[in-house]
Amino acid sequence: MANPYLVVENLTKVYERGQVVALRDLSFSVEKGEFLVVIGLSGSGKSTLLRCINRLVEPTKGKIYLDGVDVTRLSSARMRRVRRRIGMIFQQFNLIDRSTAIGNVLTGRLGYTPAWRALLGWFSKADRDRALANLERVGLRDKAYVRADQLSGGQRQRVGIARALMQEPELLLADEPVSALDPATSHSVMQYLEQMNREDGVTVLASLHFLSLARRYGTRIIALKDGQLVFDGPPGAIDDTRFKEIYGEEAEEVEVR
């Protein structure tokens, strides 16, 4: 039997300052093509988990296999090559405000660009065309030369998606991609992620705040509480009792339509 695409084994992360345990002995696996949603309260370790996978955060203990390769042991040069295949989008979009939309999108290509060309900012014609095509895909072709700080929140996140698309990723990590957006915009952004997942076969790991969004878009849900796995299963399996387990007794479910 083939191994799963992504395997997380006994992952533990302790932040040195204050000895905060963000993740405790976490194990799960993800098959290729899944849309896995990570839910949990703020501070439950969702962001840390996603950042451990591309090692923006260095895991304290445990192993992470991507396509059979243990990424926790890779040298920084080889880690860079792995990161090229892992797209990431962020809660706060993490765009350069003073740069144009296309300038931001092109930075997604840096992992593939030779050092001297990158230094001078000479992206190849193919990359520029690809950037325009990706902006077209997220419906922002006409905003390509507008500065990022002139765009609305939803538009900024779509620039972030186009930037991730530049990497032609196999895996997309989405760290609370819609928490800074209003409900209508949230759905439009989530639909782009869904499209990447269905049409390009990108495996998606997205952390989300709202259970309704998780149910609507996820093919599977895992839930974290205090850095531990408290649920792993299909979206339909989260009933009222499960919900209270994850979010605490006082929690009320809020719908995002």
Added chain:
Amino acid sequence: MGTRGGWAALRRRSLSFFLDWLAWGYIAYTVMYLLNHYWYTVYVDWYGTLKLPSWGWPLVVLGTLELAVWSRALGRSLGLRAFGLEVTCPSLGRRILRAFLWHVSVLPLGIGVWLGRGEPWHDRLAGTRVRAVPKEPERPGRRALATQWGAMAAVLLVLTLWLGWLIIGINLQVLGRRAPWAAGIWRQMLRPDFRYFLESDPAFALRNLPFSILDLMVVTIFMAFLATVLGAAVAFPLSFFGARNIMGFSPVGWAVYGLTRGFFNVFRSIETILWAVVFAVWVGFGTFAGVLALTIHTIAALGKLYSEQVEGVSPGPLEAVWAAGGSRWQVVRYAVLPQVVPSFWAFTLYRWDINVRMATVIALVGGGGIGDMLFYYKNLSDWPKVGAVVMVIVAVVWTMDYLSGRLRERIT
């Protein structure tokens, strides 16, 4: 007790005691200085060596010691306030008792402190305690005494100002008496003589070359321009080595960071004028020495400002470039640079302002430029020509200031 916490607390109260003692010592010194100045009772020569009779020194030491002890016993002294301590205050009598007991407990080589194990004898016997000020003040005791440290601070401030006034030699009478004479010079300067604005002055020459005011002004602007550009060019790459968020990943990185920041701080604290002295000796009087001096100070000053900007960038875009598989230099180029470039320009233009102003006076110590002419005419007391040079300097500095201000507005 005798625990770690006990020793830390003991050190804290000892330091606060020495601060009080020092404060009283300072007051004693100041008072003696003032007595000497106004009544010649104690001899103090101008740089402050006290000439006291042989019994005088012990008297001062013991007197201030007593004052420190009693000020701490009777209220909240400056030292207690500075270290966030207070003496619990059952009654005035107990506190007076504590001050007497202090002599028995501390003076014989601190025996009562060592044997008291964190609670010295004088505290035990008087029933008082020295403790950190609690978060919620329920302030027992007398209000007037509790605020004694404020009065002490006020006295220190007033005495220091008084002393400073005397040491510096501020003399308002002279200021008034010689005003008419100065006004004469001002009047001459306000009737400037622009004869040598375009034409060179036959009497004035630098290295056997004649110069007009305009010539030298242009030279001065060039000096400032060259120093700013060269300084910025060196400070720019250096500033990344002086930024914690770029270098702080390895011990070597920390070492480079420390060295770079150290270089910036030391070289920045030596004023341009002093650098000009150094370089005038090194490469001879003239504009070359001036440019070197301006450049080196520009490097250090801009380097520090640049580094702080680099440290202040928002980390989000850096994370995005890392996540896309970017290398460290790509992170700097694509996530840090775009965030800092506008403020780099603003700082450089501001520095250009400063350099123009510095370049006009640097000739005073052999740095060359328009200042050569200014001080030449000043030494001849040729006030109308001094006036002309000053007016040109003011016009140029003001214009540069205005231009750089406008440019900065457009950038940020």
